[in-house]
Amino acid sequence: MRLLFEMKRLFDFFASLFGLIILSPLFIIISLLIGFGSKGGILYRQIRVGKDNKDFKVYKFRSMVVDSDRKGLLSIGKDGRDPRVTKIGYVIRKYKLDELPQLINVIKGEMSLVGPRPEVRKYVDLYTEEEKQVLKVKPGITDIASITFRNENDLLAQSADPQEYYIKEIMPQKLALSLSYIQKRTFLSDLKLIFKTIIG
Numbered sequence: 001m002r003l004l005f006e007m008k009r010l011f012d013f014f015a016s017l018f019g020l021i022i023l024s025p026l027f028i029i030i031s032l033l034i035g036f037g038s039k040g041g042i043l044y045r046q047i048r049v050g051k052d053n054k055d056f057k058v059y060k061f062r063s064m065v066v067d068s069d070r071k072g073l074l075s076i077g078k079d080g081r082d083p084r085v086t087k088i089g090y091v092i093r094k095y096k097l098d099e100l101p102q103l104i105n106v107i108k109g110e111m112s113l114v115g116p117r118p119e120v121r122k123y124v125d126l127y128t129e130e131e132k133q134v135l136k137v138k139p140g141i142t143d144i145a146s147i148t149f150r151n152e153n154d155l156l157a158q159s160a161d162p163q164e165y166y167i168k169e170i171m172p173q174k175l176a177l178s179l180s181y182i183q184k185r186t187f188l189s190d191l192k193l194i195f196k197t198i199i200g
Contacts, residue, residue, distance in 0.1 A: 016103040030097060
């Protein structure tokens with residue numbers, strides 16, 4: 001198991017470094033579009049819960065207007081769109097490009113390429129003791145749960161109370177998938193999940 005962790009960390013570091021270099025032109029284009037499209041910084045930092053139940057700042061390309069998080073964590077409009085999301089924000093969210101800066105988190109050792117998605121403290125505090133087992137590993141940029149629930153926004157848009165639906169329906173299912181991943185994970189399974197994420 002220790003060998004798996006060491007291999008995973010080495011792969012995470014060098015793959016993320018390579019990714020940042022290769023994707024640097026895309027980073028520049030997205031940064032310019034965000035900067036010209038709305039006021040505010042290019043990157044957005046949000047406190048999430050990581051390994052061992054410790055808080056850390058996760059990096060994302062800013063996809064919402066400034067100070068949107070003060071209006072709540074979930075807000076879905078009647079057409080399935082969050083009114084706080086900018087025009088370029090819709091595009092980068094659709095293709096998960098807003099998550100790319102998390103390669104920096106991986107290089108820093110706060111995240112892994114594959115692992116349970118890091119959640120905000122508000123929702124982690126609702127975890128059962130069994131569900132808290134997901135906090136024993138580093139959170140990831142992608143995992144089986146995020147792939148399975150690619151249409152999460154569509155599901156939330158169909159609910160009269162998106163936050164309640166997320167807490168009672170989506171979150172438990174995602175956690176169950178993450179717990180299953182932790183029990184069965186291998187280096188090969190991680191590569192498969194990365195491949196599935198890339199091909200969409």
